[in-house]
Amino acid sequence: MRYLILLLLLIPFAYAYYIFPDLPEQIPTHFGIEGKPDAWGPKSSIYVAPTILSAVGCAIFILFQNLIRFDPKIEKSSPNAKIFQEISIGLVVFMGILSFFIVYASANPGIKIEKFLFPLIGLAFSMFGRYMPKIGPNYFAGFRLPWTLESPENWKMTHLLAGKLWFYGGMAQAIMCYFLTGIGPIIVFLGITAIIVIIPIAYSYKIYKSKNI
Template identity: 35%
Template sequence: MQSKNPLRHLLAMIVLLVPMAYLGYVWNELPPRIALHFGASGQANGWGDRNGLLVQTIIVTVITLVAYIVVVNAHKLDKKRTHGVKPPMFDTIAFVAVLFMSIISLAIIINGINPDGMLFNKIVLPATGMFFIFIGNVMYSIRPNRFVGVRIPWTLNNDDNWKHTHRLAGKLFFAGGLMITFVSLVYKTEIAAMFMSGIVLIILVITVGYSYNFYRTTQKNKA
């Protein structure tokens, strides 16, 4: 991973390994039965022992590492598909993704120690909300490309469609992220999880619908 900013890669690797280090630190405190998977409502629906938690954490760490390497080198792997996105943007996206996945892994480990806590509501959902806020900010600066962004036929075939769709999507993700963060800190897990699912659906429908309508309007103006 060659980069003009190797310290960022070092920091990303430290963040990536924090869950593994923390798991080792609390290993003897873990109970025999641990929640390993959570449903959309925030309730645990998959269980195992601490060895299962170790395997899961290792798998998530490896997958996240591979994804990080691919993203930071995306402009080298496929220059055509990544045209329009500067390399520093990929570094930022990759780092935030590593941070987000590490938070999720840590949350699962912490829940193993304190299964009665409001883990999902107080850690995972706010983190998801802040991740949405980040996406909203990034949307404004992503130029047309085939690697990141709202990659649907109407945006990929028209630069104006791409620009206007991403401006709208950026606002929606930012506002949605703020609302998800607030609701997850104030309301119960079930309500917050349902609210987040609704926000995601609304963002997708409005964004795709807007892009399609922009396409239809453009076609009519050409006629």
């Protein structure tokens, strides 16, 4: 498994190395919220994004693979351990694909990176939504609110709802942001993100208040 993770994180480096000789001396190093380049640097900066994202991916993988050692809420017999391992792999895949797209966009400044970036994040939301109903109380993933952490029932009900919202909301983001143009993808992405975050929080608080009336 470790070799597979390493391979996924090295693919963007291999691609950057392959296209490096044909790159212009100045390439985009940062993209604004609309996906347009707003900062430039030497072509050697093509390796910056893969380096940062690979480091983040490795850190997330190591953390999630060992959460049982750090989180007192996760028992050794808990199914959370296996679920977090699967999530860590999914996040590494996400980091690898994101890194590849950034390298590709840096080599092709005319491409509309938002056409890929927002749908990719939407699919990541959708993936995490599939796992939410299966995740038990913990301090690292999910809606870690005072009332959800105190009540296993509140946690379960909140994440059953959040799982559906994140799965279908993420799919909607992926589809709509790919086909919309102009400022449309930004509005849709931010709007759906707000909905899938705010509704579970409000729902969990409502459960908490109803139990304490």
